[in-house]
Amino acid sequence: MTQSYYEASARERLAAVLDPSSFQEILPPSARVMSPHLRQLDTPAAFDDGIIVGEGRLDGQPVLAAAQEGGFMGGAVGEVHGAKLVGLLERALDTRPTAVLLLVESGGVRLHEANAGLIAVSEVMRAVLAVRGAGIPVIVLDGGQFGCFGGMGIVARLCDTVIISEEGRLGLSGPEVIETTCGVEEFDSRDRALVWRTVGGKHRTLLGEAGELVADATAAFRAAAIRALALTPDLSLEALEREHAALGQRIERFGECHDAVDIWRALGVEDPERLPLLEAADFNTVTAGKRA
Amino acid sequence: MDAKLLLEQLFPAGQRVDFDGQYFSGTGQTADGEVAVIGTTDAAAIGVELAFRIAGQVLEIVRSHPRRPILLLVDTQGQRLSRRDELLGINGYMAHLAKCIEVARRAGHRVIGLVYSQAVSGGFLASSMLADTCYALPEAEVRVMNLPAMSRITKIAVERLQDLSQLSPVFAPGVENYLRMGAIAELWQGDLADCLEKALAAAVGHDARRDRGLARQGRLLAGPVAERVRHGGV
Amino acid sequence: METLKFEYRGGRPCNPAQASALAGVVGSGNLEILVEQEPLNGACAVEVVTAAVGFGAIWQAVLDDFFARHPLADVRISINDVGATPAVVSLRLDQAVNAFLGGTA
Numbered sequence: 001m002t003q004s005y006y007e008a009s010a011r012e013r014l015a016a017v018l019d020p021s022s023f024q025e026i027l028p029p030s031a032r033v034m035s036p037h038l039r040q041l042d043t044p045a046a047f048d049d050g051i052i053v054g055e056g057r058l059d060g061q062p063v064l065a066a067a068q069e070g071g072f073m074g075g076a077v078g079e080v081h082g083a084k085l086v087g088l089l090e091r092a093l094d095t096r097p098t099a100v101l102l103l104v105e106s107g108g109v110r111l112h113e114a115n116a117g118l119i120a121v122s123e124v125m126r127a128v129l130a131v132r133g134a135g136i137p138v139i140v141l142d143g144g145q146f147g148c149f150g151g152m153g154i155v156a157r158l159c160d161t162v163i164i165s166e167e168g169r170l171g172l173s174g175p176e177v178i179e180t181t182c183g184v185e186e187f188d189s190r191d192r193a194l195v196w197r198t199v200g201g202k203h204r205t206l207l208g209e210a211g212e213l214v215a216d217a218t219a220a221f222r223a224a225a226i227r228a229l230a231l232t233p234d235l236s237l238e239a240l241e242r243e244h245a246a247l248g249q250r251i252e253r254f255g256e257c258h259d260a261v262d263i264w265r266a267l268g269v270e271d272p273e274r275l276p277l278l279e280a281a282d283f284n285t286v287t288a289g290k291r292a
Numbered sequence: 293m294d295a296k297l298l299l300e301q302l303f304p305a306g307q308r309v310d311f312d313g314q315y316f317s318g319t320g321q322t323a324d325g326e327v328a329v330i331g332t333t334d335a336a337a338i339g340v341e342l343a344f345r346i347a348g349q350v351l352e353i354v355r356s357h358p359r360r361p362i363l364l365l366v367d368t369q370g371q372r373l374s375r376r377d378e379l380l381g382i383n384g385y386m387a388h389l390a391k392c393i394e395v396a397r398r399a400g401h402r403v404i405g406l407v408y409s410q411a412v413s414g415g416f417l418a419s420s421m422l423a424d425t426c427y428a429l430p431e432a433e434v435r436v437m438n439l440p441a442m443s444r445i446t447k448i449a450v451e452r453l454q455d456l457s458q459l460s461p462v463f464a465p466g467v468e469n470y471l472r473m474g475a476i477a478e479l480w481q482g483d484l485a486d487c488l489e490k491a492l493a494a495a496v497g498h499d500a501r502r503d504r505g506l507a508r509q510g511r512l513l514a515g516p517v518a519e520r521v522r523h524g525g526v
Numbered sequence: 527m528e529t530l531k532f533e534y535r536g537g538r539p540c541n542p543a544q545a546s547a548l549a550g551v552v553g554s555g556n557l558e559i560l561v562e563q564e565p566l567n568g569a570c571a572v573e574v575v576t577a578a579v580g581f582g583a584i585w586q587a588v589l590d591d592f593f594a595r596h597p598l599a600d601v602r603i604s605i606n607d608v609g610a611t612p613a614v615v616s617l618r619l620d621q622a623v624n625a626f627l628g629g630t631a
Binding site for chain 2: 024025033036080087088091094111113115116117120122153171178180182209235260
């Protein structure tokens with residue numbers, strides 16, 4: 001019986017993705033390191049401020065891991081939440097694990113803590129780059145209800161790879177924000193098919209924004225994360241030049257495309273309208289060699 | 293402050309900056325040599341093209357002008373809100389820009405951010421906030437989001453947010469709050485060329501923003517909590 | 527927000543599988559419950575921080591019920607609640623205690 005990654009809590013995901021019973025939490029709930037800002041807004045706080053960080057093993061290798069709990073404030077980043085993540089990343093500089101795993105589920109900056117959240121995200125960005133600069137890969141897993149948006153959407157793309165499920169979403173501004181600001185003609189956030197074609201796992205994988213598409217199963221995420229342990233970060237000028245060329249091509253090739261289906265067709269996918277219906281394994285077979 | 297006026301004040305010894313729409317780039321003369329300048333005007337909304345262009349300029353500087361300092365003068369209302377930008381992966385373009393700035397820093401280029409007008413959200417995150425050090429003019433506007441929009445999303449009344457803005461630097465838009473929380477090192481006033489010269493000479497090292505936030509009492513937990521996680525036992 | 531405190535006596539000492547256990551998430555209609563072993567002179571102390579104000583009597587009833595099922599001594603139970611129904615509260619209490627005691631409750 002497969003366990004859905006989407007349905008699982010952050011703690012359940014960590015337990016299922018890492019080697020059994022290998023996870024040891026740092027600053028557990030009993031430490032009560034909570035947000036100092038929510039009480040004055042009459043908003044309930046969580047004992048772990050919505051992020052679990054700690055040490056564990058993946059396929060026997062030492063890793064550091066963090067998991068954001070989407071159920072608490074949409075996984076959004078506040079002062080303490082962000083500091084736990086920064087501290088974990090900086091810990092990697094000291095303990096030099098094989099990799100850092102980020103089980104991301106976040107709407108981005110926690111608006112209730114606005115400025116502190118924004119600065120925290122920026123500090124996370126710097127810390128991710130420092131860890132990768134030290135040769136340690138940072139691997140993102142994205143498959144929760146709240147997706148990975150806002151500043152965390154930028155953080156995710158600073159990492160070595162994003163492993164995403166078809167349920168997963170990855171972007172910057174959420175569809176609702178765009179609809180509220182620009183109108184429903186610009187982006188109908190209730191058109192689920194449209195949302196997933198635009199920011200969902202399958203499109204992100206085809207576009208080259210995500211590294212691998214997996215089924216919505218903790219076992220599938222675990223297997224992909226194990227494969228990703230072999231990654232070596234490359235922040236050389238050459239690597240960035242290559243990325244720059246690819247991103248320039250993306251605008252050239254697809255800048256006039258109205259919908260993801262047009263992009264998929266341009267990538268040589270036959271029957272692109274059928275892609276949303278395919279299971280992950282079939283999707284990967286059909287799109288093999290066609291990704292941007 | 294108008295960008296052209298700003299450039300005159302920053303570089304009294306001379307500057308050559310080309311403006312193309314909301315984008316500008318070029319060089320300014322200082323006592324110690326040329327400084328590369330990249331910026332935007334008119335509170336530019338940063339979409340894939342603009343993020344890509346700024347990133348390209350950073351790479352060009354790294355390729356062609358070893359160790360030349362880079363001054364980021366990004367005036368932005370934040371990321372462009374459009375379905376097309378999301379479709380094309382704007383978060384990836386922002387991250388790419390961030391990585392290019394990181395490459396520049398690691399290659400020995402001093403990167404200084406100066407918020408001279410607006411700095412908002414994603415646009416801020418992907419540019420000035422990744423500099424070695426970020427500064428601001430006193431009249432600059434810095435924020436995550438405007439209060440009415442924050443009110444809509446959090447479902448907390450605007451009046452409540454406004455009240456709390458008086459008490460805590462956490463919510464209120466404003467350069468003073470970012471100063472107090474450590475994200476902005478100093479405000480530049482008076483002789484801007486002098487401010488720039490001092491900034492270029494200042495030491496760079498680890499990300500000092502948490503330390504500053506604690507020292508200025510704007511962010512009391514970020515530093516200590518990160519330390520506890522970094523060094524704590526399991 | 528409201529903070530409610532309850533104390534129960536006459537419970538039995540327990541042999542927990544771990545020093546603390548957590549169940550649930552602080553989300554709408556949900557709650558998180560932290561159960562910890564702590565010397566309290568035999569008491570079971572419960573603190574509820576809740577966004578739903580004015581339900582003290584219901585919390586009393588649910589917790590009385592819970593203590594009848596799990597008469598614990600020297601245990602601190604801390605709750606962050608966002609308007610969970612009594613059924614959900616009872617479920618999470620049982621989940622937390624089961625994890626705490628190691629599934630033998």
